[in-house]
Amino acid sequence: MSKQPVNRQWLLARRPEGAVKPCDFRYREGAIPTPSEGDVLLRTLYFGYDASQRIWLTEDGGYMPPIRIGEPMRAMGIGQVVESHDPAYAAGDLVEGFMSWQDYAIVRSDGPMPLRLLPKADYPLSWNLGVFGVGGLTAYFGVTDGLKVKPGDTVVVSAATGATGSLAGGIAKALGAKKVIGIAGGPEKCRWIVEKAGYDAAIDYQNENLDARLAELCPEGVDAYFDNVGGDMLDTLLLRMAPRGRVLICGAMSSGYTDVKLKGPSNYMRICTHMLTMQGILLFFYRDQLAEGAQQLGRWVAQGKLHVEENLFEGFEKAPELLPTMFSGKKPGKLLLKVADPT
Numbered sequence: 001m002s003k004q005p006v007n008r009q010w011l012l013a014r015r016p017e018g019a020v021k022p023c024d025f026r027y028r029e030g031a032i033p034t035p036s037e038g039d040v041l042l043r044t045l046y047f048g049y050d051a052s053q054r055i056w057l058t059e060d061g062g063y064m065p066p067i068r069i070g071e072p073m074r075a076m077g078i079g080q081v082v083e084s085h086d087p088a089y090a091a092g093d094l095v096e097g098f099m100s101w102q103d104y105a106i107v108r109s110d111g112p113m114p115l116r117l118l119p120k121a122d123y124p125l126s127w128n129l130g131v132f133g134v135g136g137l138t139a140y141f142g143v144t145d146g147l148k149v150k151p152g153d154t155v156v157v158s159a160a161t162g163a164t165g166s167l168a169g170g171i172a173k174a175l176g177a178k179k180v181i182g183i184a185g186g187p188e189k190c191r192w193i194v195e196k197a198g199y200d201a202a203i204d205y206q207n208e209n210l211d212a213r214l215a216e217l218c219p220e221g222v223d224a225y226f227d228n229v230g231g232d233m234l235d236t237l238l239l240r241m242a243p244r245g246r247v248l249i250c251g252a253m254s255s256g257y258t259d260v261k262l263k264g265p266s267n268y269m270r271i272c273t274h275m276l277t278m279q280g281i282l283l284f285f286y287r288d289q290l291a292e293g294a295q296q297l298g299r300w301v302a303q304g305k306l307h308v309e310e311n312l313f314e315g316f317e318k319a320p321e322l323l324p325t326m327f328s329g330k331k332p333g334k335l336l337l338k339v340a341d342p343t
C-alpha cells in the first residue's frame, strides 16, 4: 500500500510584535487538503519573499485579510497542479500566484491576483517570482505608468538592491533616462547596483549624507523618485525634487511594516510649491496587463538591458528564518526558497 505523502506546514503561532521572528511560526505535519468546486490543489515548488508578508501578519492585514493564528503563512509561490476543479488548469500545469507555506495548498483563480499559467520557457522557473513576478512587474508598471519616465529624466530609486529596485533602474535606463541613481545600504551594495544593476551612481544611505549626495548628483533636481522606503528618506527626497517632479509610493521599508498606521512626510508642502505629483502603486491594479509587462521585461532581459539576480535558498525548513532578513540587510535580488522540483 502506498504511503500518503506528508503535508509539511508552517503555521502562524502568534502575532509578531515588532520585527517578525522564526518563533512566530510553528511546524506541523497536516493532512493534504481536499479541493472543492473551483479549487486547484497544488504541490508547492518555490516560495517568494515579499516585505508585504509582514503587513499581512498585523491584526489589520493592510490591503489583504490578516493571516489568522493557526493558518499557514501566505506567500507568493510557484506550484504544480495535482488536481484541478477549475477548467482553466490541468494536472501537471505549472502556476504562479498566492500560495502558503505548506507542501500541498488549495488555490483559486478568483483572488486579487490571477493564478498565472506558466509558459514552457528557456529561463529558470524561479524567474516567474522575480523578474516576471511581483518585483519585476511592479518595477515595470511603476516606472512606465506610475512615474512615466521619459528620455532625459533624472531618476532616483530607493531600496535599489531589492527585487523591485534592482530592476527599476534598468527599466528607467531602457526608457532613456539621463541619469539613474540608486540608494542602498553599504559600499558593497552600492558597488553592486552600479556594476550589475545598470545604475549610473549610488548613494550609501548608511554611511553618506543623503541630502548632500543628492545635491551633488542631481544639481537640477530629481524628475522621478521610485520610493520603496518612505520615512526620513522620502522627506529628504521631497526637498530635492525638480519642479513638476513625480514621486511613486511603492513601499515603506523603513517602517518595518509592523503597523499599518504610519506618519506621513513632513515636507509635504513641497508637493504644493513644486507642483509635484505623488502616486501610489499596487500591482493588483495591473492584473489584466501582467502578460504584456512580462513580455516587455523579457525583451529587455534578452537585450541585456536588465540584470536578473536571485538570492535562492533551498529546504522547506528554512521558510520562517528567511522572512526577517527582508528587513535586516538581505543580499541583492529576489529572495526565494525552493522546496521541491516539478515532476
Ligand SMILES: NC(=O)c1ccc[n+]([C@@H]2O[C@H](COP(=O)([O-])OP(=O)(O)OC[C@H]3O[C@@H](n4cnc5c(N)ncnc54)[C@H](OP(=O)(O)O)[C@@H]3O)[C@@H](O)[C@H]2O)c1
Pocket (backbone or CB within 6 Å): 049, 050, 051, 052, 134, 135, 138, 159, 160, 161, 162, 163, 164, 165, 183, 184, 185, 186, 189, 205, 228, 229, 249, 250, 251, 252, 253, 254, 255, 281, 282, 283, 284, 326, 327, 328, 329, 330, 331, 332, 333, 334, 335
Ligand atoms: N505596491 C506594490 O504593489 C509592491 C510590490 C512589490 C514590492 N513593493 C514594495 O517595494 C519595496 C521593496 O520590495 P522588494 O521586494 O523589492 O524588496 P526586497 O528584495 O525585499 O529588498 C528590500 C530592500 O529594502 C532595503 N531596506 C530594508 N530596510 C530598509 C531601511 N530601513 N531603509 C532603507 N532601505 C531598507 C534593503 O536594502 P539595504 O540592504 O540597501 O538596506 C533591501 O534590499 C517594499 O517596500 C515592498 O513592500 C510594493
